[in-house]
Amino acid sequence: MIRRLVRFSLRPLYYLFQVDILVADIVEITLQRLVTKKFRSILTVMGMGIGVGAVYFLVSLTFGVQKLVIGKIATSESLLSLDVLPNTDIKNMVRLNSQVISKIQKLDQVAEVSPAKSLPAEISYNHLKAQTVTYGVDPSFFRLSGMELSGGQYLTSDSTNQVIVSSSVLSLFNLNPKTALGARIRLSFLLPSDLNLSATPSTASAGLESASQVVAIPQQFVIGGIVNDEANYLYLLNTHFNLVNYDEYKLVKVKVKSQSTLNQVREQIVSQGFLVSAMTDTLDQINKIFNVTQITFTLIGIVALLIAAIGMLNTMTVSLLERTREIGIMKAIGATERGIQQMFLAESVLMGLGGGGAGLVIGFVFCQLVNFFVNLLALSLGGSRLNIFYTPLWFLMLVFCFSLVIGFFTGLFPARRASRLNPLDALRYE
Numbered sequence: 001m002i003r004r005l006v007r008f009s010l011r012p013l014y015y016l017f018q019v020d021i022l023v024a025d026i027v028e029i030t031l032q033r034l035v036t037k038k039f040r041s042i043l044t045v046m047g048m049g050i051g052v053g054a055v056y057f058l059v060s061l062t063f064g065v066q067k068l069v070i071g072k073i074a075t076s077e078s079l080l081s082l083d084v085l086p087n088t089d090i091k092n093m094v095r096l097n098s099q100v101i102s103k104i105q106k107l108d109q110v111a112e113v114s115p116a117k118s119l120p121a122e123i124s125y126n127h128l129k130a131q132t133v134t135y136g137v138d139p140s141f142f143r144l145s146g147m148e149l150s151g152g153q154y155l156t157s158d159s160t161n162q163v164i165v166s167s168s169v170l171s172l173f174n175l176n177p178k179t180a181l182g183a184r185i186r187l188s189f190l191l192p193s194d195l196n197l198s199a200t201p202s203t204a205s206a207g208l209e210s211a212s213q214v215v216a217i218p219q220q221f222v223i224g225g226i227v228n229d230e231a232n233y234l235y236l237l238n239t240h241f242n243l244v245n246y247d248e249y250k251l252v253k254v255k256v257k258s259q260s261t262l263n264q265v266r267e268q269i270v271s272q273g274f275l276v277s278a279m280t281d282t283l284d285q286i287n288k289i290f291n292v293t294q295i296t297f298t299l300i301g302i303v304a305l306l307i308a309a310i311g312m313l314n315t316m317t318v319s320l321l322e323r324t325r326e327i328g329i330m331k332a333i334g335a336t337e338r339g340i341q342q343m344f345l346a347e348s349v350l351m352g353l354g355g356g357g358a359g360l361v362i363g364f365v366f367c368q369l370v371n372f373f374v375n376l377l378a379l380s381l382g383g384s385r386l387n388i389f390y391t392p393l394w395f396l397m398l399v400f401c402f403s404l405v406i407g408f409f410t411g412l413f414p415a416r417r418a419s420r421l422n423p424l425d426a427l428r429y430e
Contacts, residue, residue, distance in 0.1 A: 052359020352407015
């Protein structure tokens with residue numbers, strides 16, 4: 001039994017390398033046959049091409065969206081960063097302060113630390129006032145977080161009079177994101193009665209009555225950058241928080257020296273009682289979701305290919321019935337069984353290759369059309385251009401080879417059947 005399985009698995013190589021007829025003759029006979037039955041050949045190739053095109057389109061869409069999403073949220077440095085948060089659990093409450101940050105900075109595998117403070121604040125613009133949340137950060141915070149701005153530039157050590165605001169803040173004052181850059185605002189810290197409670201974007205609507213003291217920042221600020229976010233907050237340099245005696249941090253970005261030491265540093269910080277998360281956790285979950293989607297779409301495409309393969313098998317079977325007398329004549333004048341098999345296999349393989357090539361063209365054209373209309377819609381709604389399709393080179397080669405394999409195996413049964421025809425029976429066939 002094992003010997004039979006081994007012989008069957010090696011049979012494709014046997015047919016490919018044991019050639020009885022000149023390759024040029026096989027190609028010539030096959031092309032003549034396909035041209036003679038032009039309409040049927042085109043339908044068969046197109047059926048195969050639509051199946052391959054469906055696989056190309058669906059999988060390219062998942063690869064493209066995956067690349068787009070990961071490219072938006074991850075950078076090389078953000079993948080080496082950990083987010084350290086204070087543990088606010090009542091039983092195990094642990095705060096983030098300067099002393100703790102100094103200890104984290106001294107860990108062996110830590111390359112850089114970028115803390116962020118947070119306080120509720122009041123923002124004033126053209127005699128209008130609104131409440132928001134301020135985050136005091138160092139310039140490295142944006143680099144380690146992988147944050148992208150929709151306009152403007154990041155804060156630097158010289159940006160003492162600049163802030164980066166979310167698009168939600170602009171909507172509070174009816175400012176257009178395209179013209180808001182350069183607008184001047186004023187800020188005042190709203191110190192809560194308990195300084196240990198830090199605000200977050202989700203609690204940015206806290207009222208003035210919750211503040212025990214209002215500390216106005218004397219200088220004016222210029223909007224230098226915009227983050228596209230529905231949460232209501234802004235960023236400014238950490239130095240402005242020196243106006244208040246507030247030694248508590250909302251978040252600390254910790255960059256490790258290498259990817260291999262990420263979990264080691266993470267365990268060391270967790271052992272101190274802090275909450276730690278990493279961008280890699282999010283990416284792993286995203287990749288798992290997209291992997292499942294890719295497998296699902298690939299299975300759907302394979303079903304379409306199998307349907308096309310059935311159509312090709314039917315075409316080859318009909319071709320066998322039509323050429324019965326021709327096969328009888330060829331065998332009568334000396335054609336071998338292997339030579340007959342090679343002619344039929346050449347025809348099916350050629351149609352498989354044609355279907356694979358047509359499928360790649362169909363898939364590519366359809367992807368470009370869909371991407372064009374998506375970009376057209378995005379631009380009309382005020383968005384930017386993007387490419388939602390991406391096809392790796394290895395996937396193109398895999399699809400093409402798969403169509404070749406389908407062509408070979410769909411022609412294998414008719415080829416064996418044709419080679420075993422009795423010449424006398426074939427000549428008498430009507």
